[in-house]
Structures are given as structure tokens and as C-alpha cells.
Amino acid sequence: MFPIVEARFLAPDVKLFRIQAPRIARKRRAGQFVIIRIDQHGERIPLTIADSDRDGNITIIVQGVGKTTRWLNTLESGDSIRDVVGPLGEPSEVESFGTVVVIGGGVGTAIAYPTAVAMKQAGNRVISIIGARDRERLILQDAMQQTSDELHVMTDDGSAGTQGFVTDALDQMIQSGVVVDRVLAIGPVPMMRAVSAVTKPRQIPTIVSLNPIMVDGTGMCGGCRVLVGGRARFACVDGPEFDAHEVDFDVLMKRNNLYRDQEAEALREFNKHPSES
Amino acid sequence: MAEPLPPKERVKIPRQAMPEQDADARARNFDEVNLGLEVVAAQCEAQRCLTCADPKCVKGCPVGVKVRDFVELVLAGDFLGAASKIREDNVLPAVTGRVCPQENQCEGACIMGKRFDSLAIGNLERFVADYERESGQVALPQRAPLTGKKVAIVGSGPAGLSCAGDLCLRGHDVTVFEALHEIGGVLLYGIPEFRLPKDIVRQEIDNMRAMGIEFQTNVVVGKTVTIDELMQEEGFDAVFVATGAGLPRFLDIPGEHLGGVYSANEFLTRVNLMKAYDSSHYDSPIYQCRDRHVAVIGGGNTAMDSVRSAMRLGAAKASIIYRRSMEEMPARQEEVHHAQDEGVQFLDLHNPVEFIGDEQGILKSVRLVKMALGEPDESGRRRPVAIEGSEIEMPLDVAIVAVGTGANPLVQSTTPDMKTNRWGYIQADEESLRTSKVGVFAGGDIVSGAATVILAMGAGRTAASSIDDYLQTGVWETDPAAAES
Numbered sequence: 001m002f003p004i005v006e007a008r009f010l011a012p013d014v015k016l017f018r019i020q021a022p023r024i025a026r027k028r029r030a031g032q033f034v035i036i037r038i039d040q041h042g043e044r045i046p047l048t049i050a051d052s053d054r055d056g057n058i059t060i061i062v063q064g065v066g067k068t069t070r071w072l073n074t075l076e077s078g079d080s081i082r083d084v085v086g087p088l089g090e091p092s093e094v095e096s097f098g099t100v101v102v103i104g105g106g107v108g109t110a111i112a113y114p115t116a117v118a119m120k121q122a123g124n125r126v127i128s129i130i131g132a133r134d135r136e137r138l139i140l141q142d143a144m145q146q147t148s149d150e151l152h153v154m155t156d157d158g159s160a161g162t163q164g165f166v167t168d169a170l171d172q173m174i175q176s177g178v179v180v181d182r183v184l185a186i187g188p189v190p191m192m193r194a195v196s197a198v199t200k201p202r203q204i205p206t207i208v209s210l211n212p213i214m215v216d217g218t219g220m221c222g223g224c225r226v227l228v229g230g231r232a233r234f235a236c237v238d239g240p241e242f243d244a245h246e247v248d249f250d251v252l253m254k255r256n257n258l259y260r261d262q263e264a265e266a267l268r269e270f271n272k273h274p275s276e277s
Numbered sequence: 278m279a280e281p282l283p284p285k286e287r288v289k290i291p292r293q294a295m296p297e298q299d300a301d302a303r304a305r306n307f308d309e310v311n312l313g314l315e316v317v318a319a320q321c322e323a324q325r326c327l328t329c330a331d332p333k334c335v336k337g338c339p340v341g342v343k344v345r346d347f348v349e350l351v352l353a354g355d356f357l358g359a360a361s362k363i364r365e366d367n368v369l370p371a372v373t374g375r376v377c378p379q380e381n382q383c384e385g386a387c388i389m390g391k392r393f394d395s396l397a398i399g400n401l402e403r404f405v406a407d408y409e410r411e412s413g414q415v416a417l418p419q420r421a422p423l424t425g426k427k428v429a430i431v432g433s434g435p436a437g438l439s440c441a442g443d444l445c446l447r448g449h450d451v452t453v454f455e456a457l458h459e460i461g462g463v464l465l466y467g468i469p470e471f472r473l474p475k476d477i478v479r480q481e482i483d484n485m486r487a488m489g490i491e492f493q494t495n496v497v498v499g500k501t502v503t504i505d506e507l508m509q510e511e512g513f514d515a516v517f518v519a520t521g522a523g524l525p526r527f528l529d530i531p532g533e534h535l536g537g538v539y540s541a542n543e544f545l546t547r548v549n550l551m552k553a554y555d556s557s558h559y560d561s562p563i564y565q566c567r568d569r570h571v572a573v574i575g576g577g578n579t580a581m582d583s584v585r586s587a588m589r590l591g592a593a594k595a596s597i598i599y600r601r602s603m604e605e606m607p608a609r610q611e612e613v614h615h616a617q618d619e620g621v622q623f624l625d626l627h628n629p630v631e632f633i634g635d636e637q638g639i640l641k642s643v644r645l646v647k648m649a650l651g652e653p654d655e656s657g658r659r660r661p662v663a664i665e666g667s668e669i670e671m672p673l674d675v676a677i678v679a680v681g682t683g684a685n686p687l688v689q690s691t692t693p694d695m696k697t698n699r700w701g702y703i704q705a706d707e708e709s710l711r712t713s714k715v716g717v718f719a720g721g722d723i724v725s726g727a728a729t730v731i732l733a734m735g736a737g738r739t740a741a742s743s744i745d746d747y748l749q750t751g752v753w754e755t756d757p758a759a760a761e762s
């Protein structure tokens with residue numbers, strides 16, 4: 001059992017949890033994730049470790065999209081999670097690259113945040129671009145501001161920052177002559193694909209964090225395989241970060257849809273009795 | 278107690294058949310297929326044993342279960358005595374009685390088998406273990422005085438469990454670390470409920486817990502903690518690595534990324550560990566098999582378990598695609614027969630060359646090439662060769678790839694001073710199971726490559742006595758050849 005010591009909403013459907021998990025807190029590095037299972041009937045889902053502290057807690061930030069994440073978001077401080085395993089995956093490659101642009105879309109900002117911090121600590125100039133549908137759904141703006149030399153905020157409806165996509169900001173920045181040494185983009189697959197399309201012709205090294213469906217997270221099932229450079233790689237152990245210019249986003253998107261019917265059904269059932277799960 | 282019969286009479290008794298669920302019914306449920314012998318049948322079977330002076334059955338068993346002696350106790354009606362007799366050499370009799378390939382081991386060596394049907398040793402072992410469990414009188418062996426030495430076991434499959442059991446008895450403080458959320462290794466996530474009910478595994482683990490073994494789930498050694506940290510920071514005096522051969526192999530053919538193509542590991546994990554077959558109670562989804570055509574590529578136990586699980590998930594048609602001929606199939610005979618009775622179709626001498634999908638990226642067919650058997654290869658089996666121009670396309674909804682597994686590198690890559698061979702398996706001295714790293718031992722599938730439950734348990738026992746030795750003497754000597762290579 002892993003006790004929840006803090007739980008609060010950051011935006012509608014986006015909740016932050018601090019969870020007691022001392023072994024994981026001590027080991028984790030930016031870019032790594034945990035796999036959790038809420039109770040003995042639950043499924044296993046991966047969530048990025050956004051932060052950790054000296055008291056043995058890890059932070060996760062969860063966007064409610066389907067049954068498990070919405071169920072998780074009903075939990076409060078004092079509740080606990082049955083299984084939390086990690087830290088899984090390879091840590092982000094953090095070096096002094098020069099100027100690094102960190103792009104977070106939606107809850108992807110939470111996943112990008114720890115790497116932005118690490119990039120800054122490694123002596124990079126960090127320019128962050130965060131995007132969301134509207135002002136309400138924007139997360140971690142203050143935290144990103146603090147860890148970045150420059151922050152651009154983009155919303156689809158213009159209710160905060162500039163109206164437009166994160167790729168608009170990136171494109172403009174590059175065109176205005178900013179020399180970008182590396183880009184890290186994390187968010188919905190179409191966004192990561194769009195970022196990759198901006199940087200590929202300019203040969204700017206670009207890293208994306210992939211989110212295929214996972215089960216064990218240890219390389220045992222192969223369900224998380226993604227095509228990178230034409231080769232199958234297991235995102236849970238070889239990734240989750242990969243060279244964007246080599247990733248087959250189309251395959252990733254299609255594989256992520258594989259259980260859509262069952263997921264929709266599970267959510268419908270859950271919405272009937274959200275408190276009883 | 279039944280009067281022993283003279284040998285001439287004994288060999289006239291027919292081998293007692295294992296009662297099983299009706300094939301049509303069981304092909305659609307996950308309940309156990311074999312129902313177990315009744316007392317009368319068990320004693321009748323025990324009566325068949327020739328109580329040989331030189332019992333070959335014992336030599337045929339990889340851990341040397343005293344078959345003749347326990348069978349005599351069955352005949353005498355002392356079933357609990359028979360159980361403790363088996364437990365002297367085998368800590369999981371209810372498991373091995375069900376899943377050992379007996380025909381190649383104890384029963385394969387049985388003297389009676391030379392002229393008649395061999396004694397049904399596996400069925401008797403299972404009978405005794407079930408009797409003991411159901412009686413609620415499992416006699417937990419007495420633990421030796423505590424030594425104060427700490428041992429970490431990495432992996433909770435049969436190798437890890439049997440090592441933990443032995444070391445605990447010798448008074449050491451044992452902690453088992455398991456990456457998954459449940460204990461049992463392949464017994465839990467691989468072998469399906471209908472062959473090995475999970476409650477049996479759980480009860481054995483409860484017994485071990487009661488003996489004083491500590492189990493920590495959700496610890497991926499190499500990630501959550503390294504072996505060096507276990508030894509230097511957490512005070513473990515020795516480590517036994519028993520992480521199995523869990524890395525799935527794929528065919529490396531076009532279309533393997535399509536939706537509906539699974540590794541057997543993923544498919545079986547979803548079905549067994551995550552209980553996807555019981556979707557009204559469990560959340561993990563599995564790709565729709567009901568009323569569809571599911572084919573499994575491969576011919577081993579894993580392939581049989583996968584295809585029979587697919588059948589039970591409601592497949593309209595469940596097939597095995599195997600590149601050699603039926604005779605070469607490595608799966609246990611019993612499993613192949615069970616699968617055939619349940620309506621599984623076998624397409625031997627065929628090999629997939631491409632999976633074909635629709636615009637949504639979902640599997641819709643497979644291209645197969647016919648095979649012929651050529652010259653024998655290193656394994657002595659005739660090598661399958663593709664027949665040119667023989668390709669056919671077969672409509673298919675779900676494909677499960679069960680063509681073997683390899684070594685997972687997580688532990689090895691974070692323990693650089695522990696040597697591996699060129700396939701990534703850990704190198705350990707054959708007799709002592711010592712690795713090239715002081716205080717670290719390894720055994721089971723992670724050393725031998727994918728093998729059997731009982732061989733893994735045997736390795737666990739060997740490791741336990743070798744670890745005990747090391748803890749008592751503090752002397753570390755490895756075979757110099759192993760240390761150098």
C-alpha cells in the first residue's frame with residue numbers, strides 16, 4: 001500500500017498527488033515514470049514522476065481521461081494506492097546542450113517539467129512553450145516560469161497567453177533567428193508529430209516522450225513496442241524518450257486506439273457508480 | 278491398508294485415468310481441466326508400483342523426489358506422510374504434480390513403463406498434495422535457529438521460491454523481491470488457471486510467509502534498487518538472482534506492429550495476471566477474441582496455453598501455426614491432446630512471412646509459406662525450409678507470437694561485474710551457481726534459458742545449499758574457468 005499524503009486539483013480533471021514511496025523517491029531521475037494499480041481489480045497504468053522530495057514522496061499529475069485516471073482522481077489525501085512500481089524507463093538525456101526548447105502540451109507539461117528543471121540545472125538556456133485548450137486547463141505555469149529563462153504560453157482560444165499552437169511559437173522563434181540546440185516535446189501524439197515536422201527539415205535534434213499502452217513496464221510483454229527508425233523498440237525500457245525524427249507516429253496513434261471500445265464501456269460503467277469502484 | 282499384490286498381478290491393473298472436465302464444456306471456461314484422482318483410484322494406482330529395489334523413477338526426477346517411498350505411503354493410506362516425504366525434495370508438489378513433463382522425467386524412467394504403462398507418478402503427487410492442502414494440515418517444517426544472515430532473492434518464480442524456502446529453514450533471514458504486483462513468476466502470469474489454479478500457488482506462498490519469509494512486490498531490481506545497493510546499503514550478505522527468461526521474441530516480419538498481434542507473454546499476462554477474461558470484475562482489456570479467428574505461432578507449452586486461452590475467450594476458431602511437423606512439437610503430449618479435444622486446429626509445416634492490416638492498422642490476414650523438413654540442425658531436429666512459391670494468405674483477427682523468450686537485461690546491465698554469456702544469460706558455476714560477483718548466485722531460466730518448473734526449483738535448492746555454505750564459511754571460490762571466460 002502506498003499512502004497519498006497530498007491531493008489537489010490543478011485544473012479541471014487534472015489532479016496532483018504526492019505519494020509515499022521512499023525507494024522510488026530516492027532513485028528517480030527526470031523522465032522516468034511509475035506504473036500504478038489502484039486496487040486488486042484495477043489495471044496497470046503508467047504515470048510520469050513529476051517530482052520527489054526528501055521525505056520519500058513522489059509527485060504525479062494525472063489527467064482524467066478514462067476509467068482508471070478518473071477513478072484515481074476521486075482519491076484524497078489519506079487514501080492509498082495498492083501498487084506503485086518504479087522508477088521505470090530510461091532517464092532523460094540531460095547535458096549542457098546550449099539552448100533547449102521544452103514544449104509541453106496539456107498534461108504533457110507535467111511530464112516535461114522535471115526534465116526542464118534538470119536541463120536548467122545542467123546549465124542550459126531553457127525556453128519553454130506550454131499549451132492548453134484554454135486558461136482553465138493550463139497547468140504548472142508558475143513552476144515552468146521559475147525554471148525557464150523564457151516562457152511562452154499558447155492557448156487554442158487565446159484566453160491566456162497567445163492564441164495558437166505550440167508549434168506556432170516554435171516556428172516563429174526559429175524564424176526570428178534563435179539558435180535552438182535541442183527540442184523536447186511532450187504532449188498528444190499529433191502535437192509531437194507537428195513539432196517533429198517543424199524541426200526535421202532544420203535538423204534540430206528533437207526528443208519526444210512516447211505514450212504507448214503498457215502493462216508490466218519491465219520489458220516482459222512487448223505491448224509497448226513502437227517503431228523507431230523502422231525497428232521495434234520497447235518504450236518502457238528503451239524509452240519512453242526517442243528521437244522524434246525516427247518515430248513512426250502513425251503506428252503509435254493506431255496502437256493507442258486498440259481498446260477504444262472496451263475503454264469507452266469501462267468509463268460508461270464507471271460513470272454510473274463513480275463512488276463504488 | 279490394502280494388501281500388496283504380487284508383481285504379476287500388479288502389472289495387470291490398468292493405469293488409472295485422470296478424470297477431466299468434458300472437452301466441449303471446458304473449452305469455454307477457465308476452470309481446471311484435470312479433476313484429480315479419488316482416493317480409491319489413487320490407491321489403485323499406487324498398487325501398480327513394483328517398489329523396485331533400484332527405483333529409476335527417482336533418478337528421472339530432476340530433484341530426486343523419493344517416488345517409491347511416497348507411493349508406498351499412499352498405498353498404506355498415510356497421505357499426509359506421503360506429502361511430507363515429497364516435501365523433503367520438492368516444496369511445490371501441487372504445482373509439479375500438475376505441470377511437470379513427467380513423460381520425460383520420473384515417468385519416462387519408470388521401469389514399469391518399459392513393458393506396460395508407466396506409473397502415473399504426477400497424478401499421485403498431485404493427489405497427495407491436494408489431500409494435504411484440503412486437510413488443512415500442511416506440516417510446516419521446523420526452522421533452524423536464526424543465523425542473523427540476510428539473503429535477498431530476486432524474482433519469485435519457482436527458482437526463487439524454492440531457494441527462499443530452503444534458506445529460511447536453515448535459519449537465514451530471507452526477503453524475496455518481485456517486479457510484478459503478485460508472487461509466483463510464470464506460475465502466476467504464464468501458466469493459465471485451467472492448468473494450474475492460482476489459489477494453489479497463493480496458498481503455497483502463504484505457507485512460506487507463515488514460515489517467516491518476507492515478500493516485497495513492486496520492486497524491479499536494477500531500477501528500484503540495484504544489487505550493489507542491496508548488499509552495501511541494505512545489509513544483504515548474499516543475493517540469488519532468479520529473474521527467469523521473460524523477454525519476448527518476435528518473428529521480425531513485416532506487420533508485427535499491427536493491432537491484434539500479441540506476444541504470448543502479453544496475451545497470457547493480460548489473461549492470467551490481469552484476469553482480462555473476467556471483464557465484469559477486472560479492468561485490464563484484451564483485444565476481442567470472441568467469434569473470431571485466433572492463431573498462435575509456435576509449438577511449445579506457451580503456444581498451447583495461449584491457444585487454449587483464446588478458445589476460452591470465445592474464439593470461433595483457434596489454430597496453432599507451427600513450422601515443423603507435429604512430431605517435432607516441443608509441447609507436452611498431454612497439452613497437445615487436450616488442445617485437440619477442445620477443438621484447436623493444427624496447421625503444421627507453415628510459417629508466417631507477413632502480417633497484413635487494414636487502414637486502421639488492425640490485423641486482417643497473415644501470409645504463410647509452406648515448409649518442408651530438411652537436414653537435422655544442432656538440436657537434432659530436422660530443419661524446416663521454406664518451399665518456394667507456396668505462399669498462401671489466410672484471414673486472421675488475432676495473432677499470438679509464441680516463438681520463445683530471452684534474457685531480460687535489467688539486472689545484468691546494472692551489475693556490470695556479474696558476467697553474462699553472449700545471449701545475455703547470467704554465467705554461473707554449474708555446481709555452486711556462483712556468479713563472477715562475490716556473494717551473488719544465479720539460477721533457473723536466467724542461467725539455463727527457458728526450461729521447466731522443476732529444473733528451476735532444482736536450481737533454487739542447489740543455490741540454497743551453496744549460499745548456506747558461503748554464509749557459514751565466508752569462503753568464495755569460483756571455478757577459475759568460469760571466472761575468466
Ligand SMILES: Cc1cc2nc3c(=O)[nH]c(=O)nc-3n(C[C@H](O)[C@H](O)[C@H](O)COP(=O)(O)OP(=O)(O)OC[C@H]3O[C@@H](n4cnc5c(N)ncnc54)[C@H](O)[C@@H]3O)c2cc1C
Binds near residue numbers: 043065
Ligand atoms: C510513459 C508514460 C507516462 C505517462 N505519464 C502520464 C502522466 O504523467 N499523467 C497522465 O495523466 N497521463 C500519463 N500517461 C498516460 C496515461 O497512462 C493514460 O492516460 C492512462 O493509462 C489512461 O487510462 P484510463 O483508464 O484512465 O483511460 P482509458 O479510457 O482506458 O484510455 C485512454 C487512452 O489512454 C491510453 N491508455 C490506456 N491504457 C493505457 C495503459 N495501460 N498504458 C498507457 N496508455 C494507456 C490509450 O491510448 C487509451 O486510448 C503516461 C503514459 C505513458 C506511456
Ligand SMILES: Cc1cc2nc3c(=O)[nH]c(=O)nc-3n(C[C@H](O)[C@H](O)[C@H](O)COP(=O)(O)OP(=O)(O)OC[C@H]3O[C@@H](n4cnc5c(N)ncnc54)[C@H](O)[C@@H]3O)c2cc1C
Binds near residue numbers: 456462722
Ligand atoms: C506459458 C508457459 C507455460 C509453461 N508451462 C510449463 C509446464 O507445463 N511445465 C513446466 O515444467 N514448465 C513450463 N514452463 C516453463 C517454466 O514455467 C519456467 O521454466 C519456470 O517458471 C522458470 O522459473 P524461474 O524461477 O527461473 O523464472 P520465472 O518463473 O520466469 O520467474 C521469474 C520472476 O522474476 C521476476 N523478475 C524478473 N526480473 C526481475 C527484476 N529485475 N526484479 C525483480 N523481479 C524480477 C519476474 O517478474 C518473475 O516473477 C512454462 C512457461 C511458460 C511461459
Ligand code: SF4
Binds near residue numbers: 338
Ligand atoms: S517433481 Fe516432477 S519429475 Fe519429480 S517426481 Fe514429481 S512430477 Fe515427477
Ligand code: SF4
Binds near residue numbers: 327329390396398
Ligand atoms: S520405477 Fe516405477 S515401478 Fe519402480 S519404484 Fe519407481 S514408480 Fe515404482
Ligand code: FES
Binds near residue numbers: 219221225237
Ligand atoms: S510494457 Fe510490457 S514490455 Fe513494455
Ligand SMILES: [Mg+2]
Binds near residue numbers: 043
Ligand atoms: Mg483504462
